[in-house]
Amino acid sequence: MTSTDTPRAAQGKLGILLPGLGAVATTMIAGAVAARKGLAKPVGSLTQMGHIRLGKRTEGRYPLIKDLAPLAGLDDLVFGGWDIYADNVYQAALNAGVLEPRLLEQVRPELERVKPMTAVFDKSYVRNLDGTHVKQGATKADLAEQLMADIRRFQQENGCDRLVMVWCGSTERYIEPGDVHASLEAFELGLLTNDPLIAPSMLYAYAAIKCGVPFANGAPNLTCDVPALIELAQERGVPIAGKDFKTGQTLMKTILAPGLEARALGIKGWFSTNILGNRDGLVLDDPENFRTKEVSKLSVLEQVLKPELRPDLYGDLYHKVRINYYPPHGDNKESWDNIDIFGWMGYPMQIKVNFLCRDSILAAPIVLDLALFLDLAQRADMSGIQEWLSFYFKSPQTAEGLPPEHDLFKQLIKLQNTLRHMMGEDLITHLGLDYYQDLVDAL
Numbered sequence: 001m002t003s004t005d006t007p008r009a010a011q012g013k014l015g016i017l018l019p020g021l022g023a024v025a026t027t028m029i030a031g032a033v034a035a036r037k038g039l040a041k042p043v044g045s046l047t048q049m050g051h052i053r054l055g056k057r058t059e060g061r062y063p064l065i066k067d068l069a070p071l072a073g074l075d076d077l078v079f080g081g082w083d084i085y086a087d088n089v090y091q092a093a094l095n096a097g098v099l100e101p102r103l104l105e106q107v108r109p110e111l112e113r114v115k116p117m118t119a120v121f122d123k124s125y126v127r128n129l130d131g132t133h134v135k136q137g138a139t140k141a142d143l144a145e146q147l148m149a150d151i152r153r154f155q156q157e158n159g160c161d162r163l164v165m166v167w168c169g170s171t172e173r174y175i176e177p178g179d180v181h182a183s184l185e186a187f188e189l190g191l192l193t194n195d196p197l198i199a200p201s202m203l204y205a206y207a208a209i210k211c212g213v214p215f216a217n218g219a220p221n222l223t224c225d226v227p228a229l230i231e232l233a234q235e236r237g238v239p240i241a242g243k244d245f246k247t248g249q250t251l252m253k254t255i256l257a258p259g260l261e262a263r264a265l266g267i268k269g270w271f272s273t274n275i276l277g278n279r280d281g282l283v284l285d286d287p288e289n290f291r292t293k294e295v296s297k298l299s300v301l302e303q304v305l306k307p308e309l310r311p312d313l314y315g316d317l318y319h320k321v322r323i324n325y326y327p328p329h330g331d332n333k334e335s336w337d338n339i340d341i342f343g344w345m346g347y348p349m350q351i352k353v354n355f356l357c358r359d360s361i362l363a364a365p366i367v368l369d370l371a372l373f374l375d376l377a378q379r380a381d382m383s384g385i386q387e388w389l390s391f392y393f394k395s396p397q398t399a400e401g402l403p404p405e406h407d408l409f410k411q412l413i414k415l416q417n418t419l420r421h422m423m424g425e426d427l428i429t430h431l432g433l434d435y436y437q438d439l440v441d442a443l
């Protein structure tokens with residue numbers, strides 16, 4: 001990731017393109033429009049409600065982040081996207097059942113206007129869905145071209161100055177990076193020869209980056225986390241980020257685990273189970289798709305606790321993650337965590353967390369923030385992997401060989417310092433010795 005300049009001003013309209021207009025995407029769009037009309041507050045969004053400290057604690061400077069950095073305003077956003085179903089965003093939001101019909105009715109005209117473009121879909125990647133609103137093409141190269149044509153048409157028809165894309169589509173089946181992902185040349189050959197390891201989400205990422213559109217991946221699929229697309233992003237000067245929105249149980253995990261580790265408390269076992277009944281839950285009911293999610297969720301504890309460095313505290317940790325599809329709960333996921341910890345002299349203790357969360361309510365502000373921050377990054381000439389946005393991801397994408405940072409608070413410091421750096425403000429180290437030196441000097 002490179003930064004050369006303070007960001008250019010956010011002039012004109014920003015188009016937010018979302019492959020996958022399901023629960024998360026429609027909740028974000030409806031919420032952004034409702035917030036624009038003053039009907040509800042965009043709670044959970046740093047770009048809308050977050051503050052940032054500047055300078056010394058004694059200076060009392062805590063502006064809103066949006067007053068520090070030139071972010072696109074809610075009034076300047078235009079929404080679009082693709083889905084394998086033809087429902088407009090109003091219908092899709094009603095079906096998703098996250099927001100109340102009463103709220104949706106108040107933003108109905110704006111939502112009805114957003115109609116999905118036909119999707120690039122491959123059932124072998126998501127066996128539990130059957131879509132009809134899909135593109136046909138002889139090769140994957142041809143399908144990618146069709147997506148690029150969609151992007152250009154959308155930009156022109158909506159008079160957008162800039163675009164960003166955030167993948168909100170279903171979780172695809174698990175694949176490992178292969179030869180076809182190893183370089184841009186191999187990838188482009190694979191597009192022409194219909195290589196089965198090029199997933200639909202990769203075609204969206206490829207099309208976006210080719211068009212100079214920043215791209216973030218909200219699902220655990222590889223998508224842009226392969227050398228070929230990183231190379232393309234660097235070549236085109238486009239910021240990218242991923243993967244898998246950090247909501248619900250993993251959010252709690254990356255709040256709790258760093259706290260326990262910070263106090264050198266041991267952990268013997270962490271059993272996490274969830275029930276959820278939305279379409280995401282249905283897709284994850286397929287073991288191949290669950291595997292993608294499992295890999296993303298499991299890595300978190302190892303990275304935070306580093307058992308190899310602290311075998312006495314975490315060497316025997318048993319970590320299990322389960323997701324169960326349970327239709328009656330809809331989007332209202334319920335998760336249980338049983339954490340077996342131990343303290344002084346090895347004495348055992350237990351923590352139980354029962355989180356009755358609303359998945360899409362937690363994910364929607366992340367989509368908005370990622371879109372606005374990626375747009376900001378592009379205007380600051382930052383390109384390639386944007387590790388400062390790890391804060392939003394379960395499985396943060398980093399440069400090859402660089403271990404990701406999972407601790408939510410370290411991620412926040414990184415995000416805030418990046419904003420300070422961009423805006424020419426002093427970085428904050430939290431050392432704080434200077435306050436005490438000042439007192440001594442004053443004597």
Ligand SMILES: NC(=O)c1ccc[n+]([C@@H]2O[C@H](COP(=O)([O-])OP(=O)(O)OC[C@H]3O[C@@H](n4cnc5c(N)ncnc54)[C@H](O)[C@@H]3O)[C@@H](O)[C@H]2O)c1
Nearest residue numbers: 020022023024083119169170171219245247279280359363
């Ligand atoms: N809700 C959360 O808290 C959360 C957290 C982390 C990650 N995610 C991920 O975000 C994604 C969206 O979650 P959701 O709850 O909105 O799911 P959802 O099932 O409601 O929406 C996904 C949408 O993507 C569409 N889709 C599938 N393949 C597509 C393709 N190739 N092109 C275009 N559209 C396609 C589906 O038809 C569906 O409408 C999922 O991958 C999920 O795993 C969600």
